[in-house]
Amino acid sequence: xxxxxxxxxxxxxxxxLVSARELSREGHHVVVFERNTQIGGTWVYSPEIExxxxxxxPNRTRMHSSLYKSLRTNLPRELMGVRDYPFVPREGEDRDPxxxxxxxxVLKYLEDFANEFxxxxxxxxxxxxxxxxxxxxxxxxxxxxxxxxDVDYDIFDAVVVCVGNYSxxxxxxxxxxxxxxxxxxxxxNYRDSEPFRGKVVVLIGYSFSGMDISQELNGVAKEIHIAxxxxxxxxxxxxxxxxxxxxHPLIKSLREDGTMVFQDxxxxxxxxxxxxxxxxxxxxxxxxxxxxxxxxxxxxxxYQHVFPPALAPxxxxxxxxxxxxxxxxxxxQSNWIAGVxxxxxxxxSKEEMLADVKAFYEDLEAFGKxxxxxxxxxxxxxxxxxxxxxxxxxxxxEEWRKKMYIAIGIYKKANLETYRxxxxxxxxxxxxxxxxxxxxxx
Numbered sequence: 001x002x003x004x005x006x007x008x009x010x011x012x013x014x015x016x017l018v019s020a021r022e023l024s025r026e027g028h029h030v031v032v033f034e035r036n037t038q039i040g041g042t043w044v045y046s047p048e049i050e051x052x053x054x055x056x057x058p059n060r061t062r063m064h065s066s067l068y069k070s071l072r073t074n075l076p077r078e079l080m081g082v083r084d085y086p087f088v089p090r091e092g093e094d095r096d097p098x099x100x101x102x103x104x105x106v107l108k109y110l111e112d113f114a115n116e117f118x119x120x121x122x123x124x125x126x127x128x129x130x131x132x133x134x135x136x137x138x139x140x141x142x143x144x145x146x147x148x149x150d151v152d153y154d155i156f157d158a159v160v161v162c163v164g165n166y167s168x169x170x171x172x173x174x175x176x177x178x179x180x181x182x183x184x185x186x187x188x189n190y191r192d193s194e195p196f197r198g199k200v201v202v203l204i205g206y207s208f209s210g211m212d213i214s215q216e217l218n219g220v221a222k223e224i225h226i227a228x229x230x231x232x233x234x235x236x237x238x239x240x241x242x243x244x245x246x247x248h249p250l251i252k253s254l255r256e257d258g259t260m261v262f263q264d265x266x267x268x269x270x271x272x273x274x275x276x277x278x279x280x281x282x283x284x285x286x287x288x289x290x291x292x293x294x295x296x297x298x299x300x301x302x303y304q305h306v307f308p309p310a311l312a313p314x315x316x317x318x319x320x321x322x323x324x325x326x327x328x329x330x331x332x333q334s335n336w337i338a339g340v341x342x343x344x345x346x347x348x349s350k351e352e353m354l355a356d357v358k359a360f361y362e363d364l365e366a367f368g369k370x371x372x373x374x375x376x377x378x379x380x381x382x383x384x385x386x387x388x389x390x391x392x393x394x395x396x397x398e399e400w401r402k403k404m405y406i407a408i409g410i411y412k413k414a415n416l417e418t419y420r421x422x423x424x425x426x427x428x429x430x431x432x433x434x435x436x437x438x439x440x441x442x
Contacts, residue, residue: 002342004028008142008156010132010285011163012123013041014110014327015319018082019160019334021117026338031154032119033144035064035128039114042066042166043107049189054275055169066166066188066279070216071103072420074208074412075325078432079404080106082331085113086436099429100420132159133287140314158341160334161283162318168282170297171275172204176254180273187213187276193220199271202227202260204251210276211416214245225268227251281320288315297372301357304387305375306333309353313340321384324377325405328397332388339392381405400431 004027009016012034023030038044045067052060073080076099081087087109089097096105114120124144131143135155143153169186177184187209193216201221203210206228217224224245249263259269281294292308292315293300303309305320316337318330339345347353364374377384382405385397404425412419 002027002344005157005341006155007031007158007160007341008033008129008132008140008154009122009160009162010129010142011041011161012036012039012119012125013162014043015162015330015334016041016160017110017114017119018327018330019162019318019337020119020122021113022331022334022338023160023341024117024119024122026342026344028338028341030122031156032123033127033129033142034123034125037125039120039123040107040110041163043103043110045069045103045107047191049191053183053185053189054171055186055188056171062167063189064167067103068187068190068209068213068216069192071212072098073100073103073106074212074420076100076404076408076423076429078429078436079325079401079408080327081109082113082327084439085116086432086439087327088433088436098421099423129285131287132161132285133289134311134314138314158314158316158337160316160318160337161286162330164281164283165319165322166279168280169275170278170280172251172277174251174254176256179256180254180260181256181258182270183272185272185274187274188279190274193217196221196272196274198222200269201225201272201274202251202268202270203274203276204228205276205278207276207278213274213276215417218245225270227262295371298374300361300374301354303347303353303357304384306336307340307347307353309350309357312347312350312353313337320375321377321381322375324381324384325401328385328401329381329388332385332392332394335392335394336388345391345393379406398431398435400428400435404428404432 006029007023009019009030009032012032016032017039020030020032044065046063046065048063050060050063077087096102126147128145129142130145130151133141135141140156140159141153142156143151145151169188171186190213196217197220199221200223201217202225203214204227206226214224214226225248226245227248227250229250248266252261252263254260259267261267280297281299288311291310299320301308306316307313308315318333321329336345340347382397382402389396407425411423
């Protein structure tokens with residue numbers, strides 16, 4: 001017999017909105033906690049930055065947004081939407097019809113989604129969760145700070161965590177960094193290139209934000225130096241389309257005279273270090289008595305990146321995987337959670353889930369994948385999505401999605417400057433829109 005549960009969803013970003021819909025569709029009573037005044041999470045842009053640009057002072061004024069002003073998606077819109085509410089161009093003022101749209105268009109899509117499915121009425125705005133933990137067996141206590149500063153609480157059957165991915169910057173640890181006199185900024189606090197005009201800038205990291213920001217600094221900064229793992233260096237140095245950028249292996253040490261030494265012995269003098277080094281998973285409100293930990297950015301133990309075996313199904317996480325297509329994964333993960341909570345879907349035993357996690361960790365170690373990349377999907381994303389779909393009884397990941405995801409990844413590497421406006425997968429786009437034609441919404 002299916003059951004209806006009372007479920008707390010923490011965060012009204014993309015993961016929280018999709019989770020709220022899936023849980024509601026399953027018949028659960030959902031309350032979404034959101035500390036800000038609007039939905040959208042990380043897709044809500046603010047030009048303001050934190051009082052500590054490096055993002056390590058625990059007492060800093062905090063800004064939720066990690067967006068820079070010029071940001072466009074690095075995935076095509078065909079891949080980004082939930083399955084039955086595709087992210088297609090829509091008419092209206094200030095809409096961006098481009099295939100790789102700017103960040104305001106993504107926020108508008110999330111607002112459209114929330115309006116279409118009546119999510120906003122489930123959200124308690126200006127309500128920050130400060131504690132979530134087991135009250136008794138099968139009951140979770142959620143304490144929250146209200147707009148007036150008072151702390152109140154409520155009791156739920158389950159908690160779904162949809163925050164914590166982009167709030168705590170990860171900063172490179174380099175010998176001599178504390179005594180280096182130059183300026184340091186994390187990409188979380190990068191908004192535009194103007195503060196770096198005429199300066200010698202060193203970017204640490206060359207994933208998505210590092211690629212975008214280095215291009216934006218081109219022609220603005222005096223020099224651009226990019227420090228990334230040595231395995232990438234030779235390839236990038238020969239294919240660089242950034243005219244005044246130099247690629248280096250990682251930084252070996254920093255000196256008090258403002259110079260730095262790279263691992264190949266090269267020495268330069270720089271004005272700014274820009275840490276494009278990602279984030280640490282951060283759940284300061286969550287109390288599990290040590291059952292769930294964050295160790296070198298591995299949140300665990302988690303069965304299939306979602307359920308901690310000892311606390312399932314009462315506690316779950318949506319959206320931990322990275323190098324993936326977010327919303328379709330949110331949809332499948334939250335459908336799974338909803339089905340488990342209603343007894344439509346059965347979880348394996350605690351022992352079986354722990355054994356699966358142990359085997360997964362052993363596989364990562366055998367393949368030489370470091371702990372901090374535990375939640376990285378990359379090329380394994382279609383397999384993970386298909387596993388979730390099968391478990392939930394949903395249709396498998398469409399072939400065009402898999403092919404488009406792979407094709408865009410390959411094309412992006414070879415055409416970093418132009419891939420957003422020039423592409424070669426028109427047949428896959430046709431297949432996508434043929435699929436989308438099945439769904440009609442306002």
